[in-house]
Amino acid sequence: MVPSRDGAAEDIRAFDGALDPARAQGLLTALELVRADAARGAGLDFERLRHWQQHVLGTRQPPAFRDLPAFAKRGRERYGIGPDTRARLDACLAESAHTAERPIPLTARAARAYLDVCFFHPFDDGNARSAFLALLFVLAREGVALDEVSLLRRLTFQADEPQDALALTRCIDVHLTETRRNAASFGP
Template identity: 45%
Template sequence: MIIDALVAWCEVRQQIDWSSAAAESSGPVEPVVDGLASWFDGPVRRRDPDRADRLLAAMTLARDAASRREPLTLALLGDWQRLVLGVPEASLRQGDAFAKAGRERYGLTPRIWQDFSECLRQSADPAVPLAARAARVYLDIIFFHPYPDGNARLALLALAHVLELGEIRLDEVAPIQTTRYADDPVGAADLAVLIAVLIRGTRLRAATQG
C-alpha cells in the first residue's frame, strides 16, 4: 500500500521544532556568484536550454516580487509556474498526484489549498529562523505538490524568495536538490541546517573574495 505522503508530511511538519532547527541568519548576504542564476544557466541549460530560459524568467519575476516585499501566496506561485512550465495558465491539481516512479502519493483533501495557503503564510513567521522557514516552504511545495508538474523547480524558487526577503542570496544551490521523503523529520530538519550552512559559506566566500 502506498502511503499518503501529504498526510505524512503534515504530521512530520508538526513534530519539528522549527524555531531551533537552524541557526538564525541575517542579511544582507550578497554572493560573489549568483548561485540560483548559475544553476539555471549552467546544469539546467546544458540539459534543456528552453527550460533554463523559462526558469531565469521566473527567477526574475520572483525577485521582483521580493523587492516589493510580496509574501508567498497561491496567486504568486501561479504566476511563476506559468513561466516555469511555459503555459498560459497553471492550474492546481484536481486529484491525487504521484512521484518517485509512483512510490509516493499525494492525496487531495477538501481543505488542501486552505491548508497550503496557511503554510505559505508561515514562511514569513519572524519567530522561525530564516533558514528554517526557507527549508520548510521548500518541503511544503514538494509534498503538497500543488501542480501536476514542475513542483521541485517551483520549490527552489520559493526557497530563494524567502531568503531574498531576508536580503540573502546563495552562491550555490546544488546541495539543496537531493531526494526528500515526506516521513523523514531528521531529513527535514537537516535541510534547514544545510541552508544555514550555505548562508554562512556564502557570506564567508563573499568576505574573502570581495
C-alpha cells in the first residue's frame, strides 16, 4: 500500500529535525535501510537492529548489546540483563514474521516488535527510536507504509503493561485505517 505521503520520513524531519538535524539525518538513513531490508524479506533480529542503530546514533561501529542493567524514564523503569537476554530478544523478534502456524494480525505483530525492543532495551541509548524502526520494518515487510505516525511517536507505552499493548495496537490500526482511507481518496 502506497500512502498519500511518507508519514515516517515527514515526522522524522519535523520532530527529530527540530531537536537536532544530525539526529534526523541518521534516523532517515536508518529508515531507508529498514525499508530496503523489508523489501528483500529480511528477518528481524538484534543484528539487524544494531545495523540500523549505528545510523540512529551516528556511531562508527554498530552498537553492542548492553551488558549492564538499563534504566529509563529517569530511573523509574529498570531493565535487567542475563546470559540469555539477547537470545530471548531474538526469539521474540522472530515472532514478528507472518506464518501460517501463527496467523497473528499485522498490527499486533508490529506492536509486539515495538514493545519487545522497549522491554529488552538492547542499547545504551536510542531504544525508542529502535522500537519505532522495528515497528515500521514489520509493516514494510508486508508492503505497508503509514502516512501519519504521530500517535506512535508521541505516546509512551510500557512493555510490561497489558493495556499498553492493546493501546499501541489500536494506535497502529488507527494510522493504518487512515492511511488506507487517504490512499483510496487520492487513488486513480
